[in-house]
Amino acid sequence: MTAADHHRPIVESATALALRHATWHGEDDTAAFARQLAAQPQLANAFITLHGDLGAGKTTLVRHLLRALGVQGRIKSPTYAVVEPHEAPGLHIWHFDFYRFNDPREWEDAGFRDVFASPGLKLAEWPEKAAALIPAADVAIFIEALDEEARRVTLSAHTPLGQQLLQGLHP
Numbered sequence: 001m002t003a004a005d006h007h008r009p010i011v012e013s014a015t016a017l018a019l020r021h022a023t024w025h026g027e028d029d030t031a032a033f034a035r036q037l038a039a040q041p042q043l044a045n046a047f048i049t050l051h052g053d054l055g056a057g058k059t060t061l062v063r064h065l066l067r068a069l070g071v072q073g074r075i076k077s078p079t080y081a082v083v084e085p086h087e088a089p090g091l092h093i094w095h096f097d098f099y100r101f102n103d104p105r106e107w108e109d110a111g112f113r114d115v116f117a118s119p120g121l122k123l124a125e126w127p128e129k130a131a132a133l134i135p136a137a138d139v140a141i142f143i144e145a146l147d148e149e150a151r152r153v154t155l156s157a158h159t160p161l162g163q164q165l166l167q168g169l170h171p
Contacts, residue, residue, distance in 0.1 A: 018157040020166055026149045027064075030057060033153075033169075034064035040168045042161055043069075044091055045119050047135060049127040052143035057151055058125045061143065062095055065123070069093065078125075082110065092120030098129035107133045138162035 024030050037043060050058040063075050070088040078084040078097040086093040094115055107113065107130065116122060116135055127134055139162040142154040157163040 018163055018166065020155040020169065022153040022155070023146075024057075024151040024153060027060065030061055030151070031064045031068075034061060035068045036169055037165070038065055038068035040165050042164045042168070043121055045121065046138045046161060046165060047116070047122045047124070049134075049137040049140045050123065050125045050143065051127070051140060053145065056143040056145050058141075058143060059097075061141070062123055062125070066093065066095070069121075082106070083112070083115070092118070094120060094122050096122065096124040096130075097126060098124060099126040101126070101129040104130075104133060139165055 022029075022033070024033065050061065052058050059077050066075050066086055066088070069091060071086045071093065075086070076084055078095050079099055082096060082098065082101060084095045086095065096112075112133070124130075124134065124137075127137065127140075136158050138157065138159045140156045140158065142156070144152040146152055155166055155169075157166045
C-alpha cells in the first residue's frame with residue numbers, strides 16, 4: 001500500500017465548480033471531511049441539506065461536523081423533535097430532521113421561518129419532506145452507502161455561498 005492509498009483524497013474529482021464527488025472508505029473519512037468543512041469561515045451562515053437512505057450516514061456526518069465546530073455534550077438526532085439547536089463558540093446551529101414532518105402548519109407553528117431568517121448554520125436531513133417551505137440549500141450533500149463502511153458522496157452547490165464552500169474544500 002502506498003502513501004497515496006493510505007491517505008485517500010476527501011474530494012476526488014470535480015466535474016464543475018458546483019459539483020464534487022468523493023468516496024469515503026470509512027468513518028475516518030467522514031470525520032476528515034467534517035473537519036475540513038468546519039474550517040470554512042463561510043459555513044457560519046450556510047444552509048446544508050443532507051440526502052440519502054436510512055442508514056446512509058447523514059446523522060453521523062452531522063455529529064462529526066458539530067464536534068469539529070466545537071459543540072460539547074450530547075448530540076441527539078432530531079428525528080422526533082424535528083430540530084435540535086446547538087451552540088458552538090460564536091456560532092448558532094440548528095439541526096433539522098424532517099423525516100417525520102407531515103404538516104406545513106408545523107413550519108409556521110414551530111417558528112422555522114424565523115430560524116431560517118436568522119444568522120447561523122442550518123443543517124437539514126430529509127429536506128424533501130419540507131421542500132416547499134425551506135430555502136434553496138447552499139450545499140446539498142448526497143450520501144449513498146456502497147457497503148457497511150464505504151459511501152459515495154456528491155456535493156452540489158446551489159448558491160454563490162455554496163460555491164465558495166466547495167472551493168474551500170481541497171482534495
